[in-house]
Amino acid sequence: MAVVSQSRVVQDSRIMMDSASGRGSILGEKRGGVAMADDTACNGNSRPRKHKNEGFGDFGKYMAEKKRKLSLQFQAEASDGVRSMMEDAKFHLTSDGKPPSNMDVANAAVVHRDLTGLFDGISIFVDGFTIPSHQELRELMLKHGGRFENYFSCDVVTHIICSTLPDSKIRDHRSFSRGLPVVKPSWIVDSISCGRVLPVSSYVHERIARDHPNQSTLLRFLDSTKEDSNNCLLKKDVHMKNQSHNVHNPLASSHTSSSKKDIEHSPVSKKGLICDSKISSAHGSGLESPSEYARSHCTLGDANFVQNYFKNSRLHFIGTWRTRYQNRFGTGRENQDQQHDGYSTSDNMFRTIMHVDMDCFFVSVAVRNRPELVGKPLAVCHSDKTKGTAEISSSNYTARAFGHVLMNCSNTVYSYSVSIIVWFCVCPHRDVCFVGVKSGMFIRDAKALCPDLEVVPYDFEGYEQVADEFYDILHKHCKRVQAVSCDEAYVDVTGVEDPDFLASQIRKEINDLTKCTASVGIAGNLLMARIATKKAKPDGQFRIHPNQVEDFLSHMSIEDLPGVGWSLQERLNRKGIYDCKQLQAIPKEILQGDFGVKTGDMLWCYARGIDNRQVQNYQERKSIGAEVNWGVRFNSPSDAHHFLTSLCEEVSGRLQEAFLIGRTLTLKIKKRKEGAREPEKFMGCGSCDNLSKSITLGCATNDAQVMLRVTKQIFASFHLDIHNIRGMGLQVTKLEQNVSSVYTQGQQHQKVLEACLQFSPKGNLGKKLLDDESVHRSNATALSEIQDRDNLLHINHQHAIPSDKKQKSFKEKKRVESFGKIRKGPFSGLKQPFMSKEKERQNVSSLPHYSELDQSVLQSLPPEIIAELDNAYSGAVIQNLTSFKTHVTGKRFEEQESFPSIPLQNILSNTCNEKEDHFGVQSNLIQSLDPKQSVGRTQTSSFRDGNGEPDLSSLSLSQVDIATLEELPYDVREDILRSLKTHKSNALELVTEVVENSNESDKQELLLSGGSSGLLHCHQEAQLVGLWDGDPPKWIELSKNLQGAGAAFLQHISKAFYAHEHPESLSCILRDAMHLREFLMPMHLDQAWEESMSFRCCLELFKQYLLSKISDDLEEVYIILHTVKRLATEAIFWKRIVQILVPFIQESVKDIYGGGFSVMTTGYDEI
Amino acid sequence: MEEITSLLAEFLEVAITLVLSVRGIYPPEVFERRRYLNVPVQWARHPELREYINSAVTSAMPWIQKRIVEKLAVVILDKSNMPLEKFTFQLQVHQEHSGNFTRTEIEYALRAFFLKLSVAQPYLEPLPPETSWEIVIFSKELPGDAEGKGHFWVPAEAKLWDQPPVITPIKSMSSKPLNVQLFIEHPSM
Secondary structure, eight states: OSSSSSHHHHHOOOHHHHHHHHHHHHHHOOOOOOEEEEESSSOOOOOOOOOOOOHHHHHHHHHHHHHHHHHHHHHHHHHHHHHHHHHHHHHHHTTSOOOOHHHHHHHHHHHHHHHHOOOOOOEEEOOOSSSSHHHHHHHHHHHHHEEEEESTTTTTEEEEEEEOOOHHHTTOOOOOOHOOOEEOOOOHHHHHHHTSSSOOOGGGHHHHHHOOOHHHHHHHHHHHHHTTTTTOOOOOHHHHHHHHHTOOOTOOOHHHHHHHHHHHHTHHHHHHHHHHHHHHHHHSSSSSSSHHHTOSSSTTOTTTTTHHHHHHHHHHHHHHHHHHHHHEEEEEEEEHHHHHHSGGGGGGGGEEEEEEEEETTHHHHTTOOOOOGGSOEEEOOSSOOEEEEEEEEEEEEHHHHHHTTTTSHHHHHHHHHHHHHHHOOOOOOOOOOOOOOOOTHHHHHHHHHHHOOOOOOOHHHHHHHHHHHHHHHHHHHHHOOEEEETTTTEEEEOOOOOOOHHHHHHHHHHHHHSSOOEEEOOOOOOOOHHHHHHHHSSSOEEEGGGGGHHHHTTTTTTGGSSSSSSHHHHHHTTTTBHHHHHHHOOHHHHHHHHHOOOHHHHHHHTTTOOHHHHHHOOOOOOOEEEOOOSOOOOOSHHHHHHHHHHHHHHHHHHHHTTTTTEEEEEEEEEETTTTTOOOOSSOOOSSSSEEEEEEEEEEEEOOOHHHHHHHHHHHHHHHHOOOEEEEEEEEEEEEEESOOOHHHHHHHHHHHHHHHHHHHOOOSSSSHHSSHHHHHHHHHHHHHHHHTTTOOOHHHHHHOOOOOOHHHHHHHHHHHHHHHHHTTTHHHHHHSOOOOOHHHHHHHTTTTGGGGGGGHHHSSSHHHHHHHHHHTTTHHHHHHHHHHHGTTTTTTTTHHHHTTTOOOHHHHHHHHHHHHHHHHHHTTTTTTTOOOOOSSHHHHIIIIHHHHHGGGGGGGGBBBBBHHHHSSOOHHHHHHHHOOOHHHHHHHHHHHHHOOOOOHHHHHHHHTTTOOOOHHHHHHHHHTTTTTTTTTTTHOOOOHHSTTHHHHHHHHHHHHHHTTTSOOOOHHHHHGGGGHHHHHHHHOOOOOOGGOOOHHHHHHHHHHHHHHHTHHHHTHHHHHHHHHHHHHOOHHHHHHHHHHHHHHHHHHHHHHHHSSTGGGGGSSSOO | OOHHHHHHHHHHHHHHHHHHHHTTTSSSSEEEEETTTEEEHHHHHHHOHHHHHHHHHHHHHHHHTTTEEEEEEEEEEOOOOEEEEEEEEEEEGGGGGGGGHHHHHHHHHHHHHHHHTTOOOGGGGGOSSEEEEEEEEEESSOOOOSSGGGGEEOOOOOOOOOOEEEEEEEEEESSSEEEEEEEEOOOOO
């Protein structure tokens, strides 16, 4: 019998007895069975958890007590000291014969405090043997207002004092000092003699200072805050914040600058000052104002950190540049199809590709207007601190050459400090290893290599300007330009007679226009062109003819291959592969086996100079995101929250800029590695673990609020200590075009329709409608915008597409694209500012001849534009289209067939382009009540021709086909009813009727019975049976036709249902849907909403689902009930559902399990 | 089928032990941390306790397999032998589907039970001192001449609460060959 429970287990006599005696009775269980109980063995009585270890636990208490007492003693001694001094003062004064006034005493106290307060806020811990001794130091601290700790605790201690540092402590000095300054005792003595707290930097232990250059800055900071009488001590993060202010703030505000400079640059004081003046001069000519530069560099200090971060980030500039480029040069999707038909892909062999790359772009742009710097070693960096850890983003060739000599022999390299070796390529098989000033290098290392290095700041406006000019030139010369980044592009010059000449011409133009140089590589494919450029640099051009490729490659080292980064290089080197020739010898299968299919394939091809990629004008974006990995430090959850908010706003802004919405949100977090110390790079992320999680939403979004909610949820699920977060990034994938999004444009629908209804009385036919000024203008705006974008009509005319299917999809795309582009055109365009008439005419006058227009493209254009074109071509368009359409009936959407008729319909059909079946139905909108006539679109024409004047306001309700009306989306229907002014009261009745009766099959029921509610009710009931039958379940079909309260919810979850493909459970869907909670909330409730079909459908949906789950998935039932209850706190709709659902389910559970859920019995019953 | 039965038996043994550990029926020293299905669980160190649970489960298995028994409960009793809590396992074995399943899938689902059970503490109120416990099975018919160790079982008295109990679901899984549910029953206040 082990351990403690011995007696308990054994003493229970029932172990033996019960099994023999067979005591018990038959259970009257519900199922009528017999219950058996086994009481044998181990009826261990539990006992309360024992409280042991009390004796040992006392040690901690003892220590705490001891510390407390010691500090009390210390304080007492200190105050005694003060008192005695004050008494001295009193005595002294009285001995002069004057009675001591209160004033005098106070003065004495002040003087005294000046002295005693010297070390106010400083708390030291003395480690090991010191001179002066432990005891003496204690006395000193006592006298001068400091604190002295007998036991080390990083919460209290601010400085560690020691004379010698043993190796063991050095080795792990971080854990020893916990990041606190370790200073020599002379610091205290000297400080006292000077009467102020001296900077600790010169008292820091050399060994620590040398090993950790950052340490010294940290210490310097401590003093400076001290001098600024910033006595609030001193969480480490506060250190960081202020430190960042110091180090990055060479132009600090006047009251602190002098002292800080002294401190900061004490070792290299002169040089530091020079640096400062350099920067200030650079800024004088540069763009950023000094005050902007002097901002805080950490999430803690700066409320707008994220915005500022991206404003000043080079990577951000490069990242967002593409959106800008696409917007500017209009390389949208439509060009993609077009670009392929000009060239067939089979003549791959004889392509000529040019790779144009600006030479050290960031440097040359930044100094293009400063001829005095030509020929000097230059680097671009956001900071010019000689000892700084800012990374160089670009350096010119003069600078790059530096360091070669220095490093020529490998012996010298190792004598250099560790941080440099990182930048030094270790190539064991070569004798010569070198390192120059490179991008990515810390500035202090660069300065070490090249002391004369001039550092210039970023010039983002310049970059944009030069990049635009650069691409202008490329586009001028060639149609097929693939932008790689802002300074680098591939150009397909197949067919050009003399590419060399073209290259030199382009280079010359670039040089003339931008004052920057570019290099060009020419070859048969993208890969070789890129390699050629390497050879061409700087400021040159190089051509690799197809027959030279093999020769050229065989001499090339693998690291020069694009796509071979250092890790891949390392792996190849380990296999003894150093150049392309060796690589060529390896069969493809082995490469694929070793490096994965894709990489292996790439290596195999690249080693042979094979590259089948096309020059693509447009590359679809797969993801949009933003990431901040620098300067991220949090103190409290609210900091993190604020940061996430800005991050979401940033990403949302980028999505909006690109007209995209996304479904999957991924939050990436960099978490400080366990035991990692403060990174070498100032405010950098250091050594981190990368965490990431993503959530896929039911529907795509670009709304910052929605994103924030989801992001916060992901963030919370990490359960991180916020102090350990070093970087965060948010990425949105599964992108869609932001056109058909119901949620973002739901409101617009209504406006559009209202607007149309208002216009329709004036202009009955499409052409007449154009007379309405504002519509006209908006169309014109739309049209002209399209024309601005590379004359769409021309382009489409040129391209011939083989299959009908492709054509269709292409048109869809185009339509989407044009809507996205001119989002404000057709929808809210009615409110757009007027365009000048002149411009409008210009656009119209430059139209191509009608015969040049592609009929099929015309077909797919939005009706407004058609109408506008029709106007421009004086009626020819519509006339032709109507004849054209007869050829294509059946295949096309009805939308297309009916569009030349009435703009109202077309606009309607646009608003609900999600549901195809609406297209047809709308044409039946207004007609007589005869059910037989409700089918067939002949009504359209009868409406148009027969009624002549479709003045809605003059229509009576009897003319409205209720069946059709109820098919319409809720908001559209509301609009129509509202506009039927004459029968307002009837209209209201109708609405309720329509709401109740919202399925196709109901129609006839209604008509036959004349609205007899009894029959109707039966019918509804029949519909609600078996909502979960079938695949997909019946409710999905049903929900499509529903309107009113709850319909939005049903439609939303039915979308989610499809998005999940095979959802495991309703709770999954609900859980995901909770992110978009507002969509689950019915916006407006009619009077009789509780009787409405949609509400009942919702209710039945849950009821039936839960009933089906009760017998074998209580957990699911429980979760669903809880979820719905949570929703119930926010909407009456859900409250009602809970009120009905919960008791019902409780009863059912009781029936099966003999008892109900716990929490369900309380709380919501009394709503 | 054998595989399912043995897996289920193992699962029940571990789960019952875990219930005892979570509820603190025995002092913590009685248990040691082990890994089962790659999840940390508490396992009894005392051989007799292990033996008791093992024999109860294995002897009930034939009935569970035949679906004569679909409910197995760990009942915690107070001094006066009134039940305080019931941890009820509802088990449904579908022999007709026993062929087509992968063991890993079921293991995966069962693992969740241990995880949920280990964190069930907040649902539960502290037990009064001097509790005992028993394993109860509910059968639909008289098991009759059960093979093997069936003779261990004795008919139990109906220890019912005055009010219908309150149910807190812990975890449910349903798969083709096997449905398992675990929920806690308390007397309602």
